[in-house]
Amino acid sequence: MPDLILHHYGLSPFAEKARLMLGHKRLAWRGVTIPATMPKPDVIALTGGYRRTPILQIGADIYCDTALICDVLEHVQPDPPLYPEHFKGMARVLAQWADTTLFWASMGYNLSPKGAAALFAGQPPEVGQAFAADRATMRAGMTSPRPGDATAAFRSYLRRLSTMVEEQPFLLGEAPCIADFAAYHPLWFSRVANRAMAGILDATPPVLEWMDRMAAIGHGQMSKVSSTEAIATAAAAEPAALADEVFQDEHGIALGSRVTVAAETFGPEPTEGILRAATRTRYTLEREDARAGRLHVHFPRIGYVLREVRA
The missing domain is CATH 3.40.30.110 (Glutaredoxin)
Incomplete structure (x- = not known):
């Protein structure tokens, strides 16, 4: 190994x-x-x-x-595999959507003025300013969604994910795959990294239950x-x-x-x-x-x- x-x-x-x-x-x-x-x-x-x-x-x-x-x-x-045997293509496409479209909707919500204030609460102002400047450099040339638009999209995506895990434990079946890991991390940021913004998840209880199953996987050794x-x-x-x-x-x-x-x-x-x-x-x-x-x-x-x- x-x-x-x-x-x-x-x-x-x-x-x-x-x-x-x-x-x-x-x-x-x-x-x-x-x-x-x-x-x-x-x-x-x-x-x-x-x-x-x-x-x-x-x-x-x-x-x-x-x-x-x-x-x-x-x-x-x-x-255990990351790519389910009969859904490899679907899993990769869903993961790519989650790593891009879902991720940026989540970040637009989490780093809105309210979200940024919560994320950097208790820290010197220059910490948040440095982070914002750094990410602005990384986003050079990108068109970022406005917070209101990002929030509306994020809510819609959460509802869509919810329908996928209402009757099965993971997005594509009985076991987690690459799609689950890609969809989980933008939601994790709201629930764990910026907890003041976690309320958006409350409207989709199946998503919260799925997130509990994902978190239980742990980080290995x-x-x-x-x-x-x-x-x-x-x-x-x-x-x-x-x-x-x-x-x-x-x-x-x-x-x-x-x-x-x-x-x-x-x-x-x-x-x-x-x-x-x-x-x-x-x-x-x-x-x-x-x-x-x-x-x-x-x-x-x-x-x-x-x-x-x-x-």
């Missing part, structure tokens, strides 16, 4: 998604607590630019985005490790050999080219490196860091933009 290191922080909803998946897989893992806002020098040492939370580290391999982390965990520990130790782990390792997968060229960019990969929308900071793989599901970039050594940084294809670096 590989040594899994999750770089996360407590109030990150996507980190909660990853923590619960690790618990579902009954895996032991080590956690590095990272800052919620920039600067994040130790994260950037590993990723080369990408700074969204969480990232998963296995030696000198760095996996970005929970959509890809799901696939990695499924490979590491196939049972976590031990803490420092970012310095995690970087030393990367430096002492070599990237794992890449699987012999077909090169899927959609851009006319050859393997071995210097490229950047960046998120399409939120958190568009690019990572630059040498393109070592472009399969049907992911990109792999090789890069060097003075502290972390030679690394492979992996991204999912969906939601990310590949560009060649031209002299």
